Amino acid sequence: MDIGIVGLGRMGLNMAIRLSRGGHRVLVSNRSQGPIDTAVEAGAEGTESVGDLIGKLESPRVVWLMLPAGQVTDDHVDEALEYLEDGDILVEGGNTRWTDTLARAERARGRGVHYVDAGVSGGVWGLENGYSIMFGASDHAAERITPVIQTLAPSPEAGWGHVGPTGAGHFTKMVHNGIEYGMMQAFAEGFAILDAKKDWGTNEAGDEITADLDLGQIASLWREGSVVQSWLLDLIAEALVERPGLKAVAPHVPDSGEGRWTVEAAIDLGVPATVIAASLFARFSSRDETQFASRVLSAMRGQFGGHPVKGDSGVDGEYADQISDAGTVEIIPGGVRTEGAASR
Numbered sequence: 001m002d003i004g005i006v007g008l009g010r011m012g013l014n015m016a017i018r019l020s021r022g023g024h025r026v027l028v029s030n031r032s033q034g035p036i037d038t039a040v041e042a043g044a045e046g047t048e049s050v051g052d053l054i055g056k057l058e059s060p061r062v063v064w065l066m067l068p069a070g071q072v073t074d075d076h077v078d079e080a081l082e083y084l085e086d087g088d089i090l091v092e093g094g095n096t097r098w099t100d101t102l103a104r105a106e107r108a109r110g111r112g113v114h115y116v117d118a119g120v121s122g123g124v125w126g127l128e129n130g131y132s133i134m135f136g137a138s139d140h141a142a143e144r145i146t147p148v149i150q151t152l153a154p155s156p157e158a159g160w161g162h163v164g165p166t167g168a169g170h171f172t173k174m175v176h177n178g179i180e181y182g183m184m185q186a187f188a189e190g191f192a193i194l195d196a197k198k199d200w201g202t203n204e205a206g207d208e209i210t211a212d213l214d215l216g217q218i219a220s221l222w223r224e225g226s227v228v229q230s231w232l233l234d235l236i237a238e239a240l241v242e243r244p245g246l247k248a249v250a251p252h253v254p255d256s257g258e259g260r261w262t263v264e265a266a267i268d269l270g271v272p273a274t275v276i277a278a279s280l281f282a283r284f285s286s287r288d289e290t291q292f293a294s295r296v297l298s299a300m301r302g303q304f305g306g307h308p309v310k311g312d313s314g315v316d317g318e319y320a321d322q323i324s325d326a327g328t329v330e331i332i333p334g335g336v337r338t339e340g341a342a343s344r
């Protein structure tokens with residue numbers, strides 16, 4: 001069938017290619033020309049603008065926006081609605097906040113345009129493996145877009161679904177990503193514990209035995225037969241085998257909003273989401289350069305207990321007077337060991 005794809009970033013370009021390979025007539029529009037050329041090589045037709053793309057589609061038209069969530073998507077929804085007509089379908093496949101989707105669907109309804117919100121998972125691997133697609137739509141729009149969904153999905157029968165009315169697609173994808181945060185955090189913490197373990201007691205001669213665990217080996221062996229086997233684990237195994245220690249990766253984890261919205265939804269609905277909330281806050285901690293909360297904690301301990309307080313440059317800090325009273329400070333895994341410290 002005819003479909004127009006607007007936005008040829010990491011996701012949109014691969015989706016356009018997969019749809020072209022699947023035999024659909026795919027028209028593409030993008031701000032820069034390079035991705036258009038790549039899509040055209042794969043069988044798509046390039047266009048000059050959103051208006052040009054919509055003008056060349058057969059009615060009733062199906063236009064799929066695949067853009068970064070937020071203002072860019074909002075602007076393109078309005079632009080597309082200028083050209084779309086009664087009975088046309090506008091699909092929005094970004095990681096959009098579901099409440100924004102409802103507002104945009106309202107604007108589309110005012111022009112007689114069916115609005116479909118598609119949660120699309122699979123990342124850069126989707127081109128070859130297919131995308132998991134969860135979409136919200138009216139029954140009419142769902143039926144009309146099913147042929148393209150089946151081509152994008154891992155198979156025509158599986159990995160996709162019409163999950164509810166408009167809004168339900170992005171709501172479902174939001175929760176999917178909340179789960180993703182929790183699973184990622186659990187794997188990350190498990191491997192951090194494995195990485196920290198070095199001491200294995202003493203041998204018969206009384207010598208201490210120390211040895212690092214091979215995390216790449218452990219991740220790889222878990223891939224087959226273990227309860228925690230998963231695609232995320234596959235990716236961890238590849239990363240740890242190729243880059244042991246991950247020294248080139250900064251311990252700084254961004255987020256695009258889905259985890260925050262999942263926690264907000266949990267609060268609105270009164271549903272406990274302890275793991276997802278903790279994993280979201282762990283990402284915030286990774287970016288907290290000031291570590292102010294930890295400074296407050298350490299200062300309080302120093303004040304109420306006379307416990308040693310480590311300064312920014314070793315033991316010489318703002319609380320150096322307390323430190324000298326307390327003795328030397330040594331940071332050890334799992335806590336602070338002090339020598340000669342007056343303790344209560």
Ligand SMILES: O=C(O)[C@H](O)[C@@H](O)[C@H](O)[C@H](O)COP(=O)(O)O
Pocket residue numbers: 095120121122123177180254255256257258259
């Ligand atoms: O299902 C997926 O394919 C991913 O979830 C994908 O959508 C993307 O990689 C996340 O949006 C990253 O989200 P954060 O930036 O919030 O980690």
